[in-house]
Amino acid sequence: MTADCPLVVRTPAELLALLxxxxxxHPHDSIALIGLHGRDLDFGACFDLPPPDRGEEAARDVAGAVARQRADAVVIVGYGPPRRVTPIALHVTEALRAAGVRIDDVLRVDGGRWWSYLCEDPGCCPPEGSACLPPDSVIAAEATYLGQVALPSREDLIAQVAAVQGPAREGMVAATERARSRFPGLLNDVRRIRRAGRLAVREAxxxxxxxxxxxxxxxxxxxALLTDRVVEDYALDRTSAHHWRVRLWTDVVRRVEPAYVPGPACLLGFAAWRMGWGPLARAAVxxxxxxxxxxxxxxxxxxILGAGIPPGAMSRRDG
Incomplete structure (x- = not known):
């Protein structure tokens, strides 16, 4: 597995339980790709199933992004009925092979069962499919114990970066008015804004x-301070691959008023990308x-996310 989730995966069923x-x-009506680096799972990516008339074009786009990750091999997993999954799974397989990417397996998941497009041995891959592991499997329990989360859908992931509502929103409306009343005192001195911004970032x-x-x-x-691009850059430069940074910027982006969303949303996206959490990074951006x-x-x-540039392309630093 990976350093962030050091689990041992031995079978396709365990891989599907961990994905x-x-x-x-949990993916639905989509194509997921798992990058392998040696014996480690290097990255995971997921794309909605495209319309039938865009299958080949979408496959080329996916293959280009995945090839840039420089994985040793890739496992392709399609979620949905065969009429929807099979054409795009085959297009993606062909496009990746054309890009020089080795395919370890191509799987399909539907109705609690899985099939392999590459395995022809009915002993391990019967025509009726093999049962997926239950939600309370050992591999799922181990991942949960290690702090990994699998929300029911991508919509639930998007909701994790949505604005807080109710009393929490009312409290932030009042707090934002107080912050705005403080800000005019700094407007004539950019250096004071940036000193205050650096201090606020370090305290957070x-x-x-x-x-x-x-x-x-x-x-x-x-x-308010993050609206200054120098303060935003200061926070960005300090962002590293740590869970607490994702928690920090998730909390801030959910609580700030709409006018102040872009800065913390970008910082959350960057932190999630550094962690290898592409779907969360995309939701934030x-x-x-x-x-x-x-x-x-x-x-x-x-x-960066669209081009499939891997986090390893930039040097890691402590934070």
């Missing part, structure tokens, strides 16, 4: 590293772009 924890949610990091959280006023103040379509950092991260 939702690698992605962060300290708080979440220790397992604590920011108050409403602290979140609102940090959100999509939210940033919905709030501000022209946001420079959001556009850059969107291109």
């Amino acid at each position: 939702p924890y690698l992605l962060g949610y 990091e300290k708080r979440y590293r220790s397992g604590a959280a920011l108050t409403d006023d602290e979140v609102a103040w940090l959100g 999509d939210r940033a772009l919905r709030a501000e379509p022209g946001h420079q950092l959001a556009r850059m991260l969107f291109e």
Whole structure:
């Protein structure tokens, strides 16, 4: 498995049981790809099944992104009925092979059973399919124990970066007004804004590293300061692959008012990408772009994710 989830996977059924924890949610009507580096699972990616008339084009796009990950081999998993999955699974297989990527297996999952397109031995891959492991399997329990989460669907993943509502939102509206009343005092001195921003970023990091959280006023103040691109860059430069950073920026992006979403959403997207959590990174960047379509950092991260550039392409640093 990986350093973040050091589990041993021996069979296709165990791999399929673990895949939702690698992605962060249970796939439906989609194609998932698992990159292998030696004996380790290097990355997981998932794409909605395209319309039949876009199968070959979508397969080429997927193959290009996956090839850039430089995995030793790839396992392709299609979720859905054969009439929907088989054409795109075969297109993706052909496109990856044309790109020089070795295919370890091609699987299909539907109705609690799985099939292999490559295995022709009825002893291990019967025509009626093989049963998937139950939700409470040992591999799922071990992944959960190690802190991995598999939400019911991608929609549930998107909801994890959505704005808080109810009393929590009302509290943030009031806190944002207080932050706005503080901000004019800094407007004539950019250096003061950036000093305050660096201090707020470091305090947030300290708080979440220790397992604590920011108050409403602290979140609102940090959100306002992150509208300065130098402060945003400062926070970005400090972002590394740690779970607590994902928790930090998830909390902030969910609590700030809409005008202040892009900065923390990009920082969450970058932190998730550094962790290898592509689906969460995409959900965060999509939210940033919905709030501000022209946001420079959001556009850059969107291109990085779309190009399939792996986190290992940049040097790791402690945070």
